[in-house]
Amino acid sequence: MRSILCALLFALAVTPSHIAAQTAKTPTRKSATTPAKSTPTPVVCSCSPPVVQHIFRPYIAIENLTDAQIGANGTTFTDAFPMQVWRDDAGREREEKLRTLPDGTQYRDDSVYDPIEQVRMSWSVGKPNTPNIVTVYPFPSRETAQPTPRPAPANPQPDRRYFPHRTEALPPQTIAGLYAEGTLTTSATPAGYQGNDHDLISTTETWTSPDAGIQLRNIVNDPHFKSTADTSSIQFVPPDPSVFKAPEGYEVKYASPKPAPAAASACNCTTPTVTPQRVKPYSAKQTSTHIQTLEDGTTITTVTTSQMWRDADGRLRNETLSTGSDGALGHSVSIYDPVKHVRMNWIVDNPNVPKAVNVYRIAQPVSRPVALPPVNPQPAPHRYYPSISESLPPQTIAGIYVGGNRNTRTIPAGYEGNDRDITTTQERWYSPDLGITLRFISDDPRNGKTTTEVTDLQQTAPDPALFEIPQGYTLRENNPQ
Numbered sequence: 001m002r003s004i005l006c007a008l009l010f011a012l013a014v015t016p017s018h019i020a021a022q023t024a025k026t027p028t029r030k031s032a033t034t035p036a037k038s039t040p041t042p043v044v045c046s047c048s049p050p051v052v053q054h055i056f057r058p059y060i061a062i063e064n065l066t067d068a069q070i071g072a073n074g075t076t077f078t079d080a081f082p083m084q085v086w087r088d089d090a091g092r093e094r095e096e097k098l099r100t101l102p103d104g105t106q107y108r109d110d111s112v113y114d115p116i117e118q119v120r121m122s123w124s125v126g127k128p129n130t131p132n133i134v135t136v137y138p139f140p141s142r143e144t145a146q147p148t149p150r151p152a153p154a155n156p157q158p159d160r161r162y163f164p165h166r167t168e169a170l171p172p173q174t175i176a177g178l179y180a181e182g183t184l185t186t187s188a189t190p191a192g193y194q195g196n197d198h199d200l201i202s203t204t205e206t207w208t209s210p211d212a213g214i215q216l217r218n219i220v221n222d223p224h225f226k227s228t229a230d231t232s233s234i235q236f237v238p239p240d241p242s243v244f245k246a247p248e249g250y251e252v253k254y255a256s257p258k259p260a261p262a263a264a265s266a267c268n269c270t271t272p273t274v275t276p277q278r279v280k281p282y283s284a285k286q287t288s289t290h291i292q293t294l295e296d297g298t299t300i301t302t303v304t305t306s307q308m309w310r311d312a313d314g315r316l317r318n319e320t321l322s323t324g325s326d327g328a329l330g331h332s333v334s335i336y337d338p339v340k341h342v343r344m345n346w347i348v349d350n351p352n353v354p355k356a357v358n359v360y361r362i363a364q365p366v367s368r369p370v371a372l373p374p375v376n377p378q379p380a381p382h383r384y385y386p387s388i389s390e391s392l393p394p395q396t397i398a399g400i401y402v403g404g405n406r407n408t409r410t411i412p413a414g415y416e417g418n419d420r421d422i423t424t425t426q427e428r429w430y431s432p433d434l435g436i437t438l439r440f441i442s443d444d445p446r447n448g449k450t451t452t453e454v455t456d457l458q459q460t461a462p463d464p465a466l467f468e469i470p471q472g473y474t475l476r477e478n479n480p481q
Contacts, residue, residue, distance in 0.1 A: 056091045057212050058238040060084075061176075061231050065097070068226040085231075086239040091115050094243050101128075112244050121246055134246040137255045160401070164188045166390035170205070172382055175216040176232050179382060180207040182217075212236070280434050283309045284398070285456040292448030300448075308454075309462035310436075314338045317466050335467055338362075346473060356476045357469050386410040395429070397438040398457040402429040422446065434459075 063083040070076050084096040097109045107127035113120050118139040124130050170182035182205060189200040200223050207217040218229045246252060286306040293299050306320045316336045323329055331348040341362040347353040392404030404427065411422040422445055429439040436454070443449040469475070 056087060056089050057236060058088045059212065059214065059234055059236050060086050060239055061214070061234040063229055063231045066228045069224070070226070086243050088239055088241070088244070092244045094239075099127075110247075112246075114244060123247065123250055125247075132247075132250045134250045134252045135255050136252060136258075138258070160394065161190075161193055162391075162393050163190070163193075164391055164393075166388055168388040169384070169386055170207075171384050173207070175207055175209075175230075176234050178209040178212060178214075178216060178234070180209055180216050182207040278312050279310065279314050280459060281309075281311045281461040282434065282436075282457060282459045283307070283462055284454045284458070286452060286454050288450060288452040290448055290450045309466050311462055311464070311467065315467045317462070337467060344469070346470070355473045357473045358476050358478055360478050383412075383415060385412070385415075392427070392429075397429055397431075398454055400431045400434060400438060400457065402431050402438050404429045 061084075063085055064080070065083055066078065066080045068076055068078045081098050081100070083098070086094045092115065093113045095111050098106060099109060100106050105126075105128060107130075108125040109122070109127075110125060111120065111122040120137040120139075121134050122137075123132070123134045165185060165187040167183050167185040170184055172179060172181050174180065185204045185206075187202050187204075189196060189202075191198050194200070202220070202222040204221075205217070205219040206215065208215050212234075214231065214234070215229075216231045218227075220227045284307075286308055288304045288306070290302045290304075291299060304320060304322050306318050308319075309317045315338065318334045320332050320334075321329065322332075330350070332345065333348060334343070334345040336343050343360040343362060344357050346355075346357045387407065387409040389405065389407045392406055394401060394403045396402070406428075407426045409424050411418060411424070413420050416422075424444045425442075427439075427441040428437055430437050438454045438457075440452045441449070
C-alpha cells in the first residue's frame, strides 16, 4: 500500500501543468449533502527505516573502580566502588555505579548510552535531596557535529607546545578468562608548561579483548591521581531490553533543546546530495628515494619523482616519472576524484601501450550484516610483536609546520623464518593544516629504506583541466556499477 501511495504522489508531482490547469477549470456539481470543503486525509509516507546494525557481542559484567588521590604530605584518599555494566548487540550500554556518602548512605548513579535513539541519559537512585529526574543529552546533529570547515591560515605556526608521549605493546595475557592485548602509554608535561618545576610523567596501561570488544583493565598513574578499572564476572548473555529505558516515575529533562521531529516528506526518498568537504588546494613535487643494500654490499638506488595537484574539492592528480632497468622513461598519471567517486589512471606517450584511461568506480558504503566472532577463540599462536609508537619534536618542512611520529616494530626470531630479530621503523611527518604527509621514511632490513618527501609546495588552486580525461583516449571501465 505504501508503494502505491508513493507512486500516486509521484505521478501527481510530474503531471504536466497544462493538464492540471484544465482540470482545475472543469466545473463540478456539488451535492446538497456533501460539504463544499473537506479535510483531506493525510498521507503518511516514509522511506525505509534506518537499518540497526547488530554487530556487538552482548554481555553483562562487573567493573571494579578505584580512584586514589595523594596529598602533598603523602596521605592517600581512596574511593572504591563497583559498577554493573550491560551491553546489547546494537551497542546500547548501561552503567550502574554504587556510591557511598561519608555518613554511610549508599546510592546509585545510572547512565545509558543509546546509539539507536542518539541520546545519553543519566539519573541517580536513592541519593538524598536529589529529585527524580532523568537528564537526556541528545547527540549533536550532523550540522553541529560537522560544521562547514573554515579556511585556515596558510602556515600560522602558533605557539604549539610539544608534549612527548610514547605507546608500547605489552605481552598479551589472560584477564577474566579472556585473551587480552595491552598497551602502555607514557606522557610527559615538560617543566614550566603548567607552572611545574620539573617534568610530570603519567602512564596509562590499557588491556582490551579483541575478540569481545571489551576493555578489561585500565590503569592510570598520574602525579595528581591514580585510578584502576578492572572488569570481572563477564557473562555473554543478552541483557533485558528494559535496562536501557528511563525509569518509571522520573521526570525527563533535556540538557539541550529537544531536537524537532523530522518534517514529513512527500515520499522524497532520493539519496541526498553530499557536498564534498572543502580542503586547501596545493601543488607540489614529491621525490621518493629507495635504497637497498645486497648481501655482497652492492647498493641499488631508485629515485621516483612525482608532481601533485589538489583542488578545494579534494580531487588529486599525480604525475609520476620513472626510469626502467633498460633506461626507458615512464610517464603515468593517476586521478582520485571524490566528487565523481572514481579513480583513473593512464600511461602517457608509450607506443607499446594503448591510449586508454582505466576507470575504477569507488564503492560507496552500504549497510551489511556483520558476523560476530567467537567469544574467545584464542587462535594459536597469538604472536606478540613488540612495538613502540612515539611522538617527535615538531619541525618545519617545505615551509610548513609538521608534527612527527615514529613507529618501531620488532619481528622476533623464528616468526617469519628469520634467525634473528628484525626491527623495522616508520617515521611520518604530517601537516595538520594541509592534511597531508610531507615526509615519510620506511626502513626495513628485508627490502631497504625508502624516503618520500614533498618539496616546492605552493598553496594555489590548480587548473580544473588537470582533472579531465585527455583527448584521444578511450575509457575502459574496470568495475562498472
